[in-house]
Amino acid sequence: MQLEEISCDGKPQTAQSIAKKVQVTLTGDERSRLTPVKPVAPEVYESYLKGRLVLAQGNRAQLEQSIPLFEGALHRDGAFAPAYLGLAEAYTMLGTVSAGAGLQREIGYRPVP
Structure with missing residues (x-):
């Protein structure tokens, strides 16, 4: 094992x-x-989880709403790596949505849970 x-x-x-x-x-x-x-800290994790929930919606408005949630988690704890990942995914998906709405479906992109 x-x-x-x-x-x-x-x-x-x-x-x-x-x-x-x-x-x-x-x-x-x-x-x-x-x-x-x-x-x-619970408030860091809660902000991160809220960002994840909103990010999973995948439309432009929700992507924009997820960014401050991840930033809030990072403001409270700058060493919380999952919030950096969420922030990067939000910006990546936001760029994809801006460039072409169907692209993320076309390439099969899904955010990391």
Whole structure:
């Protein structure tokens, strides 16, 4: 079993306990990836999720509405990488909608969940 196959659901201690039970020897790099991550403030995550919800609508008005939501999350926590991804996707999709509405359907583009 590969360590990457173990689902930790955001709970590194669970992956570590599983690794011990299946007697996996962890390298220093693997152990460092299992250390607790910085918690995300609820208002940061909420702003990000609202941006994701609006972004999923996919029309120009919603794309424009998602941008301030992602920016709000980044204003509160500039290290929250998923908000950067959402912002990049919003601008990418906005450019696609501006250039040709059918293009994103034509190429099968979907935002990352």
